[in-house]
Amino acid sequence: MTSCEDFLSENVRGVISPNNFYNSDQEAIQAANGLYLGMSSGNLYDNWQGISAYTYFGTDEVMPNRLFGGLAPIMDYNLTETNYGNAYGIWQNLYAVVGDANSVIANVRENQKLSESIRNRVLGESYFLRALAYYHLTALWGDVPFYLEELPLDEVSNLGRSNVTEIRTKMIADLKTAEGLLPGSYSGPDIGHASKWAAKFLRARYHLWQKDWAAALDASKDIIDNSPHKLMPTYGSVFDVNNQFNDEAIFGFDFLKGVDAQVITDSFNPRLRDEPKVSSQRSAFAQALSERGEEFNGYGLAVPINDLIEKYPKDDLRYPWNIMDSYLGYDLRYSYFKKRTNFDFVESPRGNHGEWWITMRLAQVYLMAAEAANELGNTADAYQYVNRVRERAYSPAQPLSGLSQTQLRKALQDEYKWELAGESERRYDLIRWGILVETIKNTDFGIHKGNENIQPHMVKLPIPAEEIVLNPNLLESDPTNNGYR
Template identity: 65%
Template sequence: MKKLIILLLLIGFAGCDEFLEEDVRGIISPNNFYNSDTEAIQAANGLYNTFQSNNLYGQWQGISNFTYFGADVIAPSRVFGGNAAITNYTLTETNYANAYTVWRELFRVVGDANAVIVNVRDNENLSAAVRNQVIGESLFMRAFAYYHLTVLWGDVPFYTDNLALGEVAVLGRTDLKTIRTAMIGDLQRVESENLLPGSHSAPGDLGRLTVWAAKMLRAKYLLWEEDWAGARDACVDIINNSPHRLMDTFDQVFDINNLYNDEVIWGLDYLKDVENTNRTDSFNPRLRDEPKDSGQRNALRNALADRGEEFNGFGLAVPLPAVYENFPDEDLRKPLSCINEYLGFELKFFYMPKLWNLDFVNSPRGNHGEWRVIYRLADAYLMAAEAENELGGPTNAYQYINEVRERAYEPDQPLAALSQDEFRTALIDERKWELAGEDDRRYDLIRWGILVETVQNTVYPRHDANINIQSHHVLLPIPAEEIELNPALLEADPTNNGYR
């Protein structure tokens, strides 16, 4: 959100040390808050702020730890701490570190969104426009939280009312299909009631949600439900009617000087010295590792400095051999997705420069002010292609996947004359090449039902995921701390997703 400074509410939206720790119902109410449009917008801002936190999207140790590690695109250059359990598939109820904070923060969003909706709807202190916007944003944020919860844990506690603590503390797990159906309905409401605008023009609002972001999230839900026609129609609507377009070249999508570009449908904006992020540092190389010839380290440092750059990242998230060995050489996306040479220096590791930010002056380590893309239009094209193929084969799907490939190849290499199965395989690869490192891959493999076999057939130079992974690793275990607080979480499934 360029210039949208996210405000943490001092009460009600303050962080909890434990999930279900406090009851915020009545703490934030029309009597002491929500008395003006400004206060209602601040409440919605609190939901954005939670997703921007380090426990969710602020750094790799949040949701990204479970979206790009443990798959076939990105792996850590070294295994330690918070990434070890998912990287090596040694997950238990107690050793998976930051997954507990992810669970807790996602449910924090759910509870806060419920409170906002209750306090905003029918509130005569607010203008109709702000009331719609805040309800629309809250419905989206709640659906976005449940999207991650159902992908990562499957059946989870589900509630959309502003329940008292005692009521929430005894909730069991709800079937994920019930949850997804309800969230799809909420997102349809956002669209049908025009709760969110089609675009924002004020500079301070450029990071706020639009109806197109809601439609993207609904399309993703619909793919999980295998509602191919619904997903296709949502994506085609975005493609044909939204103000977004594919950038002319792939590198323009990731230009750090123009990250809020026409292709981006929604993202989270981090402001240097305000709500900064260190997620980029996981992709930025660290000089202690590079170059491959350590005797050239000072020369590399000087060459970087001449450009106002530093290798001052963690050097953690690096492409796997499955990427740099198989990425088509003629694909124009390859130099931004896997390189082991920079400024004439051979590097020890391969890296993904499309997600670098080496500008140490304006964007120093641990204090990056940058745009983190969540949804972009190329994804809508690929989802439309997948849905169309599942509906009736590739005939009507080519137009969508080839639009993405047209940018990726010169001269063009359109797909043609494929069977439905062949197109399905090509689509799996196309999403890998187009969206590498962008928080989709592990979710995609789970949705396609091929996570276990894909990991078993992937080479991991520095860990043993391919040996350790088992069928129950598709889902995470509910944290032991939560089960101690609420034994009802085991009633529907005493095995805790197979971990007992």
């Protein structure tokens, strides 16, 4: 139905009028592929200053190892309407996905030129990706403009902000619809597209934001009990670059060699000029890397923050995959997230390599189930789920037990940190738990000043000043612009 090259290389928006498109299954698939491309390009998932800058930078997990202009506003928490890195680009790109998804849905929903199976799949993918766009919009800005139909530009540009709960409730309903439309798995060239389990994963995340613990637990249990996904036997095997579409991975973005010079992984790869710790050993170190067909070939910006290094349990088998402070016998100047690195200089991140960037995996589902069960007072179930994740993290096993609900809540918040460091949505979690400000104030930010500058209103971003100039209605429901005025 589609090839790997088509998956993230088709974007028909603005090229062909919808009136002359959507005449075949292949054209509908191309339209859906364009949505993936929109979500994985620009300021979103292909850019380490995109979504990632506002999910794990500015937290107790990840920091840039040097002062860097694009990341400074979030690390230093000195955000303003005009000083926020590339948040304006994120806003624009997310709404581009929303608009494109609305168009695909409108043109596919009743289209009898398409086979039922393709019509259902394309609709399911469109609902999912639109819900993912609104997920980030609401997590970053709270109340935002909200529309689900094809609208003229002049109408879109005059929309005010809708209530965040209303938006999330509607997206939950759409994701339930998507689950009924999407297949449970893919094979061949279609691997990597959103499945019903990816839609259910995202719905569980929405339920956690809404504190609908029962619904979050039900969705998570369904994935655990009925999906084809399984925990990999070891933590490191989850991140094997030769087995990226593994049993644990539920969803991610498939960056293809030869399509675009992607840079997201580049931020996690060390750069040779920074390493090793003893600079006189650099030539020998470079030679040792070369003999393995490797090089330190990235920007080296995304490194574990001191707080993570100091507090990470040293007997945890996940530790060396999250805190790499030496390589090939050489001590490194900085620590790195080994699980996010790729030193192959033939398939270099800086040299345009292909890679599947995992954004949803089964271990997180177990932690979501444990969190929801604990909030419901079902501590026995909560232990069952979190200890499945901890089984592969310790030898001999160190299962959690005998904790109060409050103690278990704190233990689970830490478990999210140890399991998902540098790969998930730590800042979002800290916000929805209501502990972002206190956590940042108590985190060693090194050369950065976020722990000194953060204020309670900074759990949300300000709507970009450029958007307010174009659409003053954005201030109608909140003249303070999330507290920044």
